[in-house]
Amino acid sequence: MSKKEITIYDLAEKLGLSAATVSRALKDHPAINSETKKKVFALAKKMGYRTNKFASNLRKQKTNTIGVIVPRLNSPFMSSVLSGIEKTANNKGYNIIISQSLESEAKERSNVFTHFNNRVDALIVSLSYETDNMDHFQSFINKEIPLVFFDRVPESINATKVVIDNFRAGYEATLHLIEQGYKDIVHITGNIKRNVYKDRFEGYKRALTDHNILYREDNFICNDLSEDAIYNCIHNQILTRKKLPDALFITNDTSAAFALSILKENGIKIPSKMAIIGFNNDLISKVTEPNITTINYPGYQMGETVARIAIEKIDNKSEKDVTSTVILNAELVVRGSTVKR
Amino acid sequence: MSKKEITIYDLAEKLGLSAATVSRALKDHPAINSETKKKVFALAKKMGYRTNKFASNLRKQKTNTIGVIVPRLNSPFMSSVLSGIEKTANNKGYNIIISQSLESEAKERSNVFTHFNNRVDALIVSLSYETDNMDHFQSFINKEIPLVFFDRVPESINATKVVIDNFRAGYEATLHLIEQGYKDIVHITGNIKRNVYKDRFEGYKRALTDHNILYREDNFICNDLSEDAIYNCIHNQILTRKKLPDALFITNDTSAAFALSILKENGIKIPSKMAIIGFNNDLISKVTEPNITTINYPGYQMGETVARIAIEKIDNKSEKDVTSTVILNAELVVRGSTVKR
DNA sequence: TTGTATGCGTTATCAG
DNA sequence: CTGATAACGCATACAA
Numbered sequence: 001m002s003k004k005e006i007t008i009y010d011l012a013e014k015l016g017l018s019a020a021t022v023s024r025a026l027k028d029h030p031a032i033n034s035e036t037k038k039k040v041f042a043l044a045k046k047m048g049y050r051t052n053k054f055a056s057n058l059r060k061q062k063t064n065t066i067g068v069i070v071p072r073l074n075s076p077f078m079s080s081v082l083s084g085i086e087k088t089a090n091n092k093g094y095n096i097i098i099s100q101s102l103e104s105e106a107k108e109r110s111n112v113f114t115h116f117n118n119r120v121d122a123l124i125v126s127l128s129y130e131t132d133n134m135d136h137f138q139s140f141i142n143k144e145i146p147l148v149f150f151d152r153v154p155e156s157i158n159a160t161k162v163v164i165d166n167f168r169a170g171y172e173a174t175l176h177l178i179e180q181g182y183k184d185i186v187h188i189t190g191n192i193k194r195n196v197y198k199d200r201f202e203g204y205k206r207a208l209t210d211h212n213i214l215y216r217e218d219n220f221i222c223n224d225l226s227e228d229a230i231y232n233c234i235h236n237q238i239l240t241r242k243k244l245p246d247a248l249f250i251t252n253d254t255s256a257a258f259a260l261s262i263l264k265e266n267g268i269k270i271p272s273k274m275a276i277i278g279f280n281n282d283l284i285s286k287v288t289e290p291n292i293t294t295i296n297y298p299g300y301q302m303g304e305t306v307a308r309i310a311i312e313k314i315d316n317k318s319e320k321d322v323t324s325t326v327i328l329n330a331e332l333v334v335r336g337s338t339v340k341r
Numbered sequence: 342m343s344k345k346e347i348t349i350y351d352l353a354e355k356l357g358l359s360a361a362t363v364s365r366a367l368k369d370h371p372a373i374n375s376e377t378k379k380k381v382f383a384l385a386k387k388m389g390y391r392t393n394k395f396a397s398n399l400r401k402q403k404t405n406t407i408g409v410i411v412p413r414l415n416s417p418f419m420s421s422v423l424s425g426i427e428k429t430a431n432n433k434g435y436n437i438i439i440s441q442s443l444e445s446e447a448k449e450r451s452n453v454f455t456h457f458n459n460r461v462d463a464l465i466v467s468l469s470y471e472t473d474n475m476d477h478f479q480s481f482i483n484k485e486i487p488l489v490f491f492d493r494v495p496e497s498i499n500a501t502k503v504v505i506d507n508f509r510a511g512y513e514a515t516l517h518l519i520e521q522g523y524k525d526i527v528h529i530t531g532n533i534k535r536n537v538y539k540d541r542f543e544g545y546k547r548a549l550t551d552h553n554i555l556y557r558e559d560n561f562i563c564n565d566l567s568e569d570a571i572y573n574c575i576h577n578q579i580l581t582r583k584k585l586p587d588a589l590f591i592t593n594d595t596s597a598a599f600a601l602s603i604l605k606e607n608g609i610k611i612p613s614k615m616a617i618i619g620f621n622n623d624l625i626s627k628v629t630e631p632n633i634t635t636i637n638y639p640g641y642q643m644g645e646t647v648a649r650i651a652i653e654k655i656d657n658k659s660e661k662d663v664t665s666t667v668i669l670n671a672e673l674v675v676r677g678s679t680v681k682r
Numbered sequence: 683t684t685g686t687a688t689g690c691g692t693t694a695t696c697a698g
Numbered sequence: 699c700t701g702a703t704a705a706c707g708c709a710t711a712c713a714a
Contacts, residue, residue, distance in 0.1 A: 007691055018701045023693060031699060048483065050458050054399040055691030058706045061346075063395075065438075074424040074641075079415035086414060086441050090452075095438050095459065097406075100427050111431075117391050118436065142389065227624075257628040264630070283568075287598040289605070289630045300415075348707055359685045364709060374683060396707035399690045 006049040014047075015039060026051065057119075066310055067115030067123045068098045069108060071152070076254070076282040077299045078126075081150070084303020085124065092311050094121070103129035103224075109136040122146035122310040127154060129191055129224065146313035150306045152194045158323050160313070162306045164330040166196050169295045170203025172332050173249055173277050176293070178211050180338055182247035182275050185213075188221045188233060188259075189251040197222075200251055200279070219245065225255045234262045246274055247338070253278040253285040256292050260337065275338040290336025297330050347390040355388075356380060367392065398460075407651055408456035408464045409439045410449060412493070417595070417623040418640045419467075422491070425644020426465065433652050435462070444470035444565075450477040463487035463651040468495060470532055470565065487654035491647045493535045499664050501654070503647045505671035507537050510636045511544025513673050514590055514618050517634065519552050521679055523588035523616050526554075529562045529574060529600075530592040538563075541592055541620070560586065566596045575603045587615055588679070594619040594626040597633050601678065616679040631677025638671050 008022040015022070017036070025032045025040035043049075057063050066089055070078050082098065089096050097118065101108035108128045115123055116139050123140055126149065134154050140147045141159070153161040177185050185208070192198040201220070208215045221237055223229035230250075238245065250256040256278030260270055268274050270290055278285050278294040285292035305326060349363040356363070358377070366373045366381035384390075398404050407430055411419050423439065430437050438459065442449035449469045456464055457480050464481055467490065475495050481488045482500070494502040518526050526549070533539040542561070549556050562578055564570035571591075579586065591597040597619030601611055609615050611631060619626050619635040626633035646667060 005691090009691080019691085020693080020702075021700055023691095024700085027693090033699060036699085048480070050460075050480075052399070052691050053459055054395040054404075055706085056693075058393070058395040058399055058690090058708090059692045059694080061706075072424065073427060074417070074420035076415070076417065076420075079417075079420040082439075083414040083441065086439065087443075090440060095440070095455065097436050098423075098427065098439050099431060099436070100424065102428075114436065118394055119391075139389070139391075254624060258624075261628045261630075283595060283599075284625050284628060287602045287625060287629050289602075346707090349709095350707080360707090361686075361709080362684055364707095365684085368709085372683060377683080393707050396690085397709075399692090399707085400709050402690075 005052070006044075006047045007052070008049075010047065011040060011043050011049060014043060063119050063121055064093060065095045065097055065118065065120050066307070067118065067120035068096050069101055069111045069115070069123070069125045070098070071101055071103050071126060071128050073098065073100055076284070077151075077280050077297060080299030081126075081303035081306075084300040084305075085307040086303075088304045088307035089311070092307075094307075094311065101128035101131075105131045105133070112136045112139070116140065116145075120145070121314045122148065124148050124150065124306055124310055126150055127152040127194065129194065132193070146310055148306050148310045148313070150302055152196055155195060160309055160324055160326070162302055162309065162326045162328065163195070164297060164302075164328050166199030167203040167206075169279070169330050169332075170200030170249075171207045172203075173200075173279070173293075173295055174204045174207035175211075176332055176334065177247045177249065177275060177277060177338060178207060178213065180271075180275065180340070182338075183213055184219070184243070184245040185247040185249055186219045186221060186238065186245040187249045187251075188223070188225075188230075188255070190222065190225050192222060197251060204249060225250075225252045227255075227258055230255045230258050231262060234259055238263075239266060239268075244268070244274060247271075248274065248276045250276065251279040253280045253282040253292060253294055256294070256337075257284045257288050260288050260292065271337050272340055277338055281333055285333075285335070288337075293335045293338040294333050295330050296333050298328050302328055346393070347385075347388045348393070349390075351388065352381060352384050352390060355384060404460050404462055405434060406436045406438055406459065406461050407648070408459065408461035409437050410442055410452045410456070410464070410466045411439070412442050412444050412467060412469050414439065414441055417625070418492075418621050418638060421640030422467075422644040422647075425641040425646075426648040427644075429645045429648035430652070433648075435648075435652065442469035442472075446472045446474070453477045453480070457481065457486075461486070462655045463489065465489050465491065465647055465651055467491055468493040468535065470535065473534070487651055489647050489651045489654070491643055493537055496536060501650055501665055501667070503643055503650065503667045503669065504536070505638060505643075505669050507540030508544040508547075510620070510671050510673075511541030511590075512548045513544075514541075514620070514636055515545045515548035516552075517673055517675065518588045518590065518616060518618060518679060519548060519554065521612075521616065521681070523679075524554055525560070525584070525586040526588040526590055527560045527562060527579065527586040528590045528592075529564070529566075529571075529596070531563065531566050533563060538592060545590060566591075566593045568596075568599055571596045571599050572603065575600055579604075580607060580609075585609070585615060588612075589615065589617045591617065592620040594621045594623040594633060594635055597635070597678075598625045598629050601629050601633065612678050613681055618679055622674055626674075626676070629678075634676045634679040635674050636671050637674050639669050643669055 099111040150162040190197040281296040353360045440452040491503040531538040622637035
């Protein structure tokens with residue numbers, strides 16, 4: 001087989017047909033004689049023909065591609081979401097181009113720009129840790145290209161969003177701790193600029209006040225939830241206290257597992273001396289000792305949903321773009337790290 | 342701003358220039374007057390111009406896109422690799438289109454075909470669990486499109502591969518157990534059709550025989566390493582034995598952590614009654630109790646390497662395609678699950 | 683430094 | 699059922 005690309009003209013010439021007919025045959029157009037189709041397909045296969053998507057896209061002004069921007073690829077939650085997106089998109093004949101913002105606004109901005117130039121049919125985004133200014137999404141909004149946010153979504157932009165009820169999740173997690181008798185509850189979370197962290201935080205506070213527990217600022221710790229951050233936080237902001245808190249609500253299972261591990265090393269019994277509650281229901285929460293109580297965050301399902309919505313929007317381009325917020329269920333999963341026996 | 346797409350012709354007309362000049366100006370072509378460039382850029386920005394990649398690709402016969410096919414997106418190892426690929430590719434101005442084979446040969450085949458039609462500049466692949474027939478890659482080979490495999494690589498195809506020395510890793514893991522005094526070592530692993538599992542298995546066997554331990558077939562267990570498989574395996578093939586084995590070598594940390602958790606529930610003390618060694622050095626191996634001894638598999642670095650190689654191949658298309666195998670280091674990480682104190 | 687002309691491969695329209 | 703033709707938007711060889 002040679003390196004030269006075969007085009008419909010090559011096929012047409014060899015078959016004594018026009019390029020138009022070959023094109024139609026290849027698309028299984030109903031108006032083409034089935035004998036003709038057979039011949040075309042046979043020769044196409046024989047000569048190693050492959051359709052040229054650029055030419056086709058150029059002509060059709062559509063790419064069958066969906067852009068995805070996530071903060072990082074390598075977290076259990078995000079990879080579940082991506083898996084769901086890929087599966088759904090692929091089933092519907094879409095490709096996905098994935099890029100990471102690496103939690104940087106500048107990178108996110110440049111990624112958005114790239115996807116814009118690539119003329120993705122839709123863009124799916126979870127915001128970076130630090131994004132303040134949302135102007136870079138304006139190009140998609142102006143051109144009315146479907147834009148769907150999930151998990152870390154902007155408040156200021158009028159676009160479809162898929163989330164869980166983070167306020168409620170934060171409330172329920174805290175409520176559970178209170179019900180188990182814990183009162184001095186430290187909340188360790190990410191930048192409250194982002195809805196996910198802010199809403200959980202609000203839920204936490206509300207649960208406290210609803211139960212006549214005073215919210216104390218020193219019980220609110222905000223960092224990037226990385227291994228280093230958790231290590232430093234536990235060592236410098238928890239273990240140094242004269243009176244240890246009796247529970248930690250950490251908004252990420254990986255961090256919670258890591259914290260649990262450090263606390264145990266330092267002789268803190270879990271949950272008798274200190275309870276821990278995480279977030280996400282990653283597998284890691286099921287292998288620590290004790291297992292970690294957490295909030296089940298349906299990542300894969302979120303991926304499916306967000307992809308489905310994006311594709312629906314592509315298909316119904318004509319209809320007025322209905323902006324909506326989809327809220328998926330997230331429920332408490334009680335395990336050993338919060339329940340004394 | 343309107344929905345209409347602006348082209349270089351629109352810009353040219355408004356500026357009283359030719360499309361060619363605008364095209365060159367936009368690319369910062371050296372032969373264009375800098376005043377002209379300024380005017381072009383200004384108007385382009387003002388009118389919301391965006392370059393049309395299809396037209397450009399169609400013209401240039403290059404996509405600046407790399408296709409990636411992985412068995413699944415959502416494993417800690419794979420998401421690290423993907424993260425490394427994305428980072429490297431993005432730095433070099435390439436987009437990545439990711440698809441999952443979901444461990445199915447048919448899906449992999451169709452993914453390869455899609456990437457081929459998308460005219461990716463290179464294809465990066467880790468094989469599905471069940472792929473036997475490698476014919477679907479022939480199209481890439483025939484057209485001399487760079488094809489790079491990593492982790493689960495084919496033996497029969499003459500293409501560049503990036504791997505670790507799985508034989509050696511298997512040997513060292515087993516050797517470590519032997520040195521710690523364990524003799525009845527069960528190896529739980531994936532389909533030995535795949536190099537990664539086969540080579541580790543060979544390493545395991547060699548370590549045994551090198552130390553005068555008889556390899557027994559009933560100590561070799563092969564399954565898909567899923568949670569269910571591990572659960573069943575531990576319950577039906579380990580705990581039912583009259584004489585329990587004294588060590589498990591499981592080729593995946595997630596599975597190892599899960600196995601450890603189950604064994605502990607059943608009253609088996611780790612490592613005094615049974616040792617466990619995993620594979621990958623995922624975070625999960627550091628939060629179980631005891632922590633799990635494992636082989637450090639440099640996923641992120643593998644991603645960087647494989648992307649770098651793919652891009653080098655794209656750039657040096659002229660040179661005879663040198664097929665090589667790159668072997669990254671993977672070393673033993675000793676932790677509590679194998680060392681009695 | 684800029685312009686002219688052309689082709690990249692496909693598909694839609696219109697005509698037969 | 700099939701063909702001729704004209705775009706789609708850009709980049710380049712060649713001319714000026």
